[in-house]
Amino acid sequence: MEHAKKIAAILLEKQAVTLNIDAPYTYASGIRSPIYCDNRRLIFYPDARRTISAAFCEEVKPFAPDVIAGTATSAISWAAWVADAFDKPMVYIRKAAKGYGKQQLIEGGSIEGKTVVVLEDLVSTGGSSLNAVQACQDAGARVLAMIAIFTYQFAEVMPKFVDANCQFGFLCNFSTLIEVAEERRLFAPEKLAIAREWNRDPQNWGPSHGFPNEAK
Ligand SMILES: O=P(O)(O)OC[C@H]1O[C@H](OP(=O)(O)OP(=O)(O)O)[C@H](O)[C@@H]1O
Ligand SMILES: O=C(O)c1cc(=O)[nH]c(=O)[nH]1
Numbered sequence: 001m002e003h004a005k006k007i008a009a010i011l012l013e014k015q016a017v018t019l020n021i022d023a024p025y026t027y028a029s030g031i032r033s034p035i036y037c038d039n040r041r042l043i044f045y046p047d048a049r050r051t052i053s054a055a056f057c058e059e060v061k062p063f064a065p066d067v068i069a070g071t072a073t074s075a076i077s078w079a080a081w082v083a084d085a086f087d088k089p090m091v092y093i094r095k096a097a098k099g100y101g102k103q104q105l106i107e108g109g110s111i112e113g114k115t116v117v118v119l120e121d122l123v124s125t126g127g128s129s130l131n132a133v134q135a136c137q138d139a140g141a142r143v144l145a146m147i148a149i150f151t152y153q154f155a156e157v158m159p160k161f162v163d164a165n166c167q168f169g170f171l172c173n174f175s176t177l178i179e180v181a182e183e184r185r186l187f188a189p190e191k192l193a194i195a196r197e198w199n200r201d202p203q204n205w206g207p208s209h210g211f212p213n214e215a216k
Pocket of ligand 2: 026027028029035036037038039122123124125
């Protein structure tokens with residue numbers, strides 16, 4: 001990925017990436033991890049925003065979708081900037097249908113019969129992004145691709161997207177992030193080694209280090 005090192009540098013410079021070995025983070029899926037990548041921080045910085053939006057646009061362009069979709073909440077702003085750049089309609093996809101009002105799962109407008117590219121800020125297990133893809137398909141759209149700023153490269157993710165008949169794209173991944181962090185000597189080498197160890201077996205790292213995964 002040509003964007004990968006540039007985006008990794010941004011994630012590190014804006015301190016989106018943090019390590020906590022003693023009190024590992026709990027992810028949306030319930031798994032425990034010594035590393036967290038808080039891409040929500042990136043919207044705060046106009047320079048980061050411009051670079052990441054431009055990278056998203058490069059990846060989205062070949063698909064020429066009718067609609068740009070963002071997953072709630074973290075990818076809503078990215079979808080808005082990208083949709084604006086292409087002068088295309090935008091929707092966002094809730095994690096669950098709203099329990100009152102119009103009870104919608106997808107907000108913005110109808111995507112029935114449209115081609116869609118879904119944007120996501122981060123993929124760990126892929127559960128959230130695949131739910132969003134499924135929601136768009138259930139609404140009658142053809143989802144051409146799901147593109148995330150960052151992926152942890154969990155082995156199970158690619159086959160799930162193949163099954164969903166949806167291309168999977170990303171701007172940066174775990175290997176590149178760790179490579180750039182090492183080059184820049186931003187974290188103690190032993191902490192980065194633990195992050196690598198976690199990434200080799202993320203489901204079992206927590207339980208085997210005294211941090212049970214949480215049921216979600
Ligand atoms: O690939 P997964 O295992 O599903 O995990 C990744 C998801 O978790 C985070 O969302 P979170 O649930 O924290 O919600 P937010 O975007 O509203 O902050 C992140 O923004 C992804 O959507
Ligand atoms: O899987 C998650 O919930 C998750 C991991 C991560 O590093 N950052 C994030 O925002 N969510």
